[in-house]
Amino acid sequence: SKKAKIWRNGSTNELEECHQLLGELETHQDAWPFLQPVNLKTVPGYKKIVKKPMDFSTIREKIINKQYSSGEGFKDDVNLVFDNCERFNEDNSEIGKAGHIMRTFFDKRWTELLKRW
Numbered sequence: 518s519k520k521a522k523i524w525r526n527g528s529t530n531e532l533e534e535c536h537q538l539l540g541e542l543e544t545h546q547d548a549w550p551f552l553q554p555v556n557l558k559t560v561p562g563y564k565k566i567v568k569k570p571m572d573f574s575t576i577r578e579k580i581i582n583k584q585y586s587s588g589e590g591f592k593d594d595v596n597l598v599f600d601n602c603e604r605f606n607e608d609n610s611e612i613g614k615a616g617h618i619m620r621t622f623f624d625k626r627w628t629e630l631l632k633r634w
């Protein structure tokens with residue numbers, strides 16, 4: 518829920534399950550556009566167009582540094598990766614297609630996790 522400021526039932530295994538799911542995202546064959554931050558110095562327009570850059574390595578750092586107060590914050594950052602991708606890339610481009618595949622994969626796994634919590 519929006520107001521949740523702690524992990525549901527306070528269990529640490531939710532945080533571990535987000536960390537495991539992140540591993541599945543990082544090892545997916547279509548993850549390559551999302552593994553590292555976009556280089557704002559070399560990609561024309563990206564810094565202006567994408568207000569909140571996000572990538573899987575940044576999400577990993579945030580988990581490790583306990584910067585998520587809820588599973589929702591983790592989910593929001595993963596969705597931010599895919600929303601940024603849609604903003605900057607044509608749907609039928611290689612990176613645009615990878616973003617749609619990765620979003621579909623994440624949505625399914627996230628739904629499965631929510632059913633278990």
Ligand SMILES: Oc1ccc2c(c1)N[C@H](O)CC2
Pocket residue numbers: 550555560563601602605606612
């Ligand atoms: O042609 C290009 C070149 C660089 C990038 C993209 C497309 N899309 C990524 O979202 C951001 C980086």
